[in-house]
Amino acid sequence: MKSMLCLSALAVLLSAPHLAGAQDKPVKNVAIFIHQAVEILDFTGPAEVFSKAKSNKENLFNVYTVAVDENEILSNNFLKIKPNYSIANCPKPDIIILPGGDTRIPLADNKVKEWIQQSAANNATIMSVCTGAFLLANAGLLDGKKATTHFCCQDGLQKDYPRVTVVKGKRFIDNGNIITTEGISAGIDGSLYLLARMYSQDIAKETAHYMMYRWTPEAF
Numbered sequence: 001m002k003s004m005l006c007l008s009a010l011a012v013l014l015s016a017p018h019l020a021g022a023q024d025k026p027v028k029n030v031a032i033f034i035h036q037a038v039e040i041l042d043f044t045g046p047a048e049v050f051s052k053a054k055s056n057k058e059n060l061f062n063v064y065t066v067a068v069d070e071n072e073i074l075s076n077n078f079l080k081i082k083p084n085y086s087i088a089n090c091p092k093p094d095i096i097i098l099p100g101g102d103t104r105i106p107l108a109d110n111k112v113k114e115w116i117q118q119s120a121a122n123n124a125t126i127m128s129v130c131t132g133a134f135l136l137a138n139a140g141l142l143d144g145k146k147a148t149t150h151f152c153c154q155d156g157l158q159k160d161y162p163r164v165t166v167v168k169g170k171r172f173i174d175n176g177n178i179i180t181t182e183g184i185s186a187g188i189d190g191s192l193y194l195l196a197r198m199y200s201q202d203i204a205k206e207t208a209h210y211m212m213y214r215w216t217p218e219a220f
Contacts, residue, residue: 030063031093034083035106038075041184042099042129049191053207060199066090068109087115093124099187100130100150113139127179127194129187136178137161145175150183171218188213
């Protein structure tokens with residue numbers, strides 16, 4: 001009887017989530033910030049990476065969209081998106097994705113700047129894609145750091161924010177909790193890099209394989 005109880009207890013322990021490798025870490029919240037005139041692939045590329053990342057068939061991330069309010073967003077003049085949350089009621093993010101597009105719209109809203117600054121102060125990792133770098137720069141989070149953005153706007157970023165060192169010809173730049181990526185599809189590379197940094201390159205490679213994305217990992 002005792003041996004049967006011991007075997008049952010062992011079975012429970014072996015099946016427990018805390019023994020599942022990467023599942024030692026709790027599921028992390030990924031907030032995909034969207035805004036009017038957001039670029040589609042800027043936000044859907046990272047969303048695909050984080051929503052498909054798994055360990056032992058378990059999701060590693062809780063992914064959701066967030067906007068200034070819960071009104072409908074129009075992307076690329078044809079795709080309508082209903083945000084899951086507003087910045088006022090969204091779950092506390094562990095990771096924030098700031099996509100580009102016409103970022104003049106969110107740049108004009110001080111609530112966005114304050115949300116980004118507060119999230120950074122609460123240790124969120126923030127990654128920009130394309131002209132989303134302007135949102136980071138506007139929040140003062142790129143001061144004294146190297147950064148990149150879409151090739152069309154690199155000179156403009158340098159001019160508008162002289163305390164930022166803009167780097168050309170690099171897919172993404174890692175500043176710890178602040179990551180910037182070049183344009184559009186580079187958000188996928190930055191997301192896979194962050195996934196590998198947080199968990200393992202094997203998990204990132206499996207995710208890229210599932211996406212049928214030909215990923216060439218850059219050195220850490």
